[in-house]
Amino acid sequence: SLREWHRLSGEKTAVWTEIQSKLPTRVFMIRSLYPSDPNEGFLAAEIDTAFLWDIGAENTLPPMTEICILDHSKNLLASSLPDPENFLVEMLAKMKSPHSGHFSWENGGDEFISAYWDIFIPSGFFSSNWTVVLSQPRNYVLAPISDFKKIFTLVVVATFLVIVLLSMIHIRRSLVPLNTLKEGTRLIAAGDLTSRVKITSRDEFEDLAASFNTMTNKIEKQFNTLNKMTEIDRAILSSLDTxxxxxxxxxxxxxxxxxxxxxxxxxxxxxxxxxxxxxxxxxxxxxxxxxxxxxxxxxxxxxxxxxxxxxxxxxxxxxxxxxxxxxxxxxxxxxxxxxxxxxxxxxxxxxxxxxxxxxxxxxxxxxxxxxxxxxxxxxxxxxxxLDELNWGTLEALARAVDAKSPWTAGHSQRVTNLALEIARALGPSQTEMDVLHRAALLHDIGKLGIPAAILDKPTTLEVEEFRLIREHPRMGARILEPISAYSEVLPVVLQHHERFDGRGYPNCLSGDAITLGARILAVADVYDALVSDRPYRTGWTPQQAAELFRQEAGRQFDPLVVEVFLRILAQKKESVRPIETGMIKSCVGEASDNPDLAGRPLLGVPILKRESW
CATH class of the missing domain: 3.30.450.40 (GAF domain)
Structure with a gap:
């Protein structure tokens, strides 16, 4: 047309299509040879649409993809379909939107999904927009979804297993420290305060373990301190020894x-x-x-x-x-x-x-x-x-007993000192020493029940008087019997006039049947009585007493106690002179069994010669 002709003047290029019946539409590009003078002629060239859209011998379209190109009048410019005419009729019927859209169609029993959109052509080409239509088989388009449906369950299961595995790993990382802390707590509750937990998880659990160990250290220190304090308290409060x-x-x-x-x-x-x-x-x-x-x-x-x-x-x-x-x-x-x-x-x-x-x-x-x-x-x-009061009371009682007669003043204390000296050499326990100490102080307490006239009588004792004197050990035991703390003292007081050969009083005990304390006390009691003055005689010399103990060892006295006693006398460097013949006639008899009657006239009983006292 004249209008189009004028448009070609200048340096512009026009795109022109030629519609042919039953033949593909041809596409041309036209340009003036001399832009300044369009009348000089034009250059026209036909575009190879197959080459333009890469649908020729070497189809570069994506797999299973078909393409159709339509001009602005919906004429077919190019197509990769083998029979585009049938498609074109159905396609034009389903293209509702003028610029873009999608639709589905069938061809040879196969269902296709198509999408179309306009290609903008600049106004300088004197052509309206073209339309591109791409088609793919429906089953190919939906194949990924179908495949996804098939693997979705596996993906879900795999995902679940992965989540479970990761959860187990995380739970295990949490449970192992928790179990370690739990075990540490159990050991502490059981009293094992030396246990410590070791966690190297490099997270909050490791910090918690460090705090736990710090707490355990403090608890252990406090507990050990309390235990030591308790032990000290128990030790010092249970002891009465400063x-x-x-x-x-x-x-x-x-x-x-x-x-x-x-x-x-x-x-x-x-x-x-x-x-x-x-x-x-x-x-x-x-x-x-x-x-x-x-x-x-x-x-x-x-x-x-x-x-x-x-x-x-x-x-x-x-x-x-x-x-x-x-x-x-x-x-x-x-x-x-x-x-x-x-x-x-x-x-x-x-x-x-x-x-x-x-x-x-x-x-x-x-x-x-x-x-x-x-x-x-x-x-x-x-x-x-209290102990001082106790011993003071005992000594007061002993002095009270000795005070009955001026001749026995200090007797109980001297006997006690000698008895303890003998006992130390025999090595008894402290308890046995305390029992002997008390018994020695109180051994003559029974004399409180004997008239002083009999104790100090300078002349011959009657048989009844002597019988009364022989009762003083039993009377002493009866006096002390109500005092339960002195239960161990009673046998010593009761037996201190028993003889080793069984001829003593009051129960005629012999040998080891006589308590050791009584056997020791017998030696100390007789020695002090012999070397002390009495109203009926003067005191013996230590040598005379030593000789008597040598003779009576194994009879009146325990030979072991006599041996220890004589050794003590020797250590004291007592002067023991040779004993003159006839000085001691007899030590066997009732008189010699009672130190207060030794050398004392007694009717019907052999006695020591008065001239030897």
């Missing part, structure tokens, strides 16, 4: 507290200016070191002022009771006064090489220990006072 209490304290405090030296000072209750200082010996099995020291009034006043505790630095004013430790390497002492009912009993002194090593918990434990020491020392002191 030395044992002190030994326990100074040997256990170093282990309980973090001090380097423990010093216990005990103030003399009778002389408050004197203190006994106890220090643990460095060698096992050795006795604790004891240092005697004075304490000044000023130091006592300072202790009274510092009732809780005080620190003493060894480079300053050192109290007299700590002067002995000035050059031991100890730089400071924690001094805790020991009070009982407002009375100062002493001090517990804990020495430290480094002053910074004093812990607050050590001070608390030391204060608690001081209270227990005060109670223990108070109990011990009470027992010591």
């Amino acid at each position: 030395r044992k209490i002190i030994h326990t304290v100074i040997n256990a405090t170093d282990d309980l507290l973090s001090c380097n030296l423990t010093v216990l000072c005990i103030i003399d209750s009778k002389n408050t200016n004197t203190t006994s200082i106890y220090v643990r010996s460095g060698d096992q099995g050795k006795e604790d070191q004891i240092i005697m020291s004075n304490i000044t009034l000023r130091e006592l006043q300072r202790l009274v002022a510092d009732k809780e505790y005080a620190f003493v630095h060894m480079n300053g004013d050192i109290p007299s009771y700590l002067e002995a430790f000035a050059n031991t390497g100890i730089n400071s002492f924690l001094v805790l006064p020991i009070y009982q009912r407002e009375k100062l009993l002493g001090t517990l002194n804990m020495g430290y090489i480094s002053p910074d090593s004093v812990l607050d918990e050590d001070i608390d434990h030391a204060r608690q220990l001081v209270h227990q020491i005060a109670v223990a020392l108070s109990n011990s002191k009470l027992i010591e006072e």
Whole structure:
């Protein structure tokens, strides 16, 4: 047309299509030879649409993909379909939207899915937009979905298994530390405070394990401290011996507290200016070191002022009771006064090489220990006072018995001293020594029931009088019988006039049937009676008494006790002269069985010659 002709003037190129009946539409490109003069002619060229869309011999379209190109009038420009005419009719019927869309169609029993859209052609080509239509078989398009449906279950199961596996791994990583912590908790609950948990998970569980071990360390330390405190409390509160209490304290405090030296000072209750200082010996099995020291009034006043505790630095004013430790390497002492009912009993002194090593918990434990020491020392002191009262009462009773006659003054105490000396050589226990001590003091308590006229009678005793005297051991046992604490004393008091050969009184016991204490007491009693003056005779010399014991060993006296006794006499360097012949005629008879009647005239009984006394 003329209008199109004028458009070709210039340097523009036009795209033109030629519709042919029953033949593919041809596409041309036209351009003026001389843009300045269109009348000079035009250059026209036909476009190879197959080459343009790569649908020729070498089809480069994606697999299973067909393409159709339509011009603006929906004429077919190019197609990769073998029979595009049938498709074109159906396609044009289903293209609802003028610019783009999709639809499905069938061809040869196969269902296709198509999508179309316009290709914008710039206005300079004098052509309207073309339409591109791409088609693929429906089963090919939906094949991925079909395949996905097939593998979806497997994917879900695999995913589930992976999740389960990862969960198990995570749970295991959590459960193993939890089980470790649980086991550690169980061991602690069972009393095993030495157990520790080890977790190297490098996460919160490892931090929790570290906190758990820190807590366990503190619990173990507190528990061990409580156990040691309990052991110390039990030891010192169950003991009534002051030395044992002190030994326990100074040997256990170093282990309980973090001090380097423990010093216990005990103030003399009778002389408050004197203190006994106890220090643990460095060698096992050795006795604790004891240092005697004075304490000044000023130091006592300072202790009274510092009732809780005080620190003493060894480079300053050192109290007299700590002067002995000035050059031991100890730089400071924690001094805790020991009070009982407002009375100062002493001090517990804990020495430290480094002053910074004093812990607050050590001070608390030391204060608690001081209270227990005060109670223990108070109990011990009470027992010591009761013990002194007991022994004082016994000695008073013994003096009361001896006071019945001026001739027996001091007899019970002398017999006691000799009996204990013999017993020590035989090596009895302390309990047996205490029983003998009490029995010796009270052995003649039965004489309280015998008239003094009979005891001091200078002339011959009647048989009835002698029978009464023989009853004094039994009377003594009856006097002591109500005192249950003296149940072990009774046999010694009752048997001290029994003979080793069974001819003594009151029960004619013999040999080992007589308690050892009574056999010892018999020797000591007879010796003191023989060497003491009586109203009916003068005392024998030690040599005369020694000879009698040699003769009567195995008969009246236990030969072992006699042997020990004679050895003691020899050690005392007693002068024993040779005994003159006829000096001792007989020691066999009732008179010799009672030391108070030895050498005493008795009707119808052989006696010692008066000239030998």
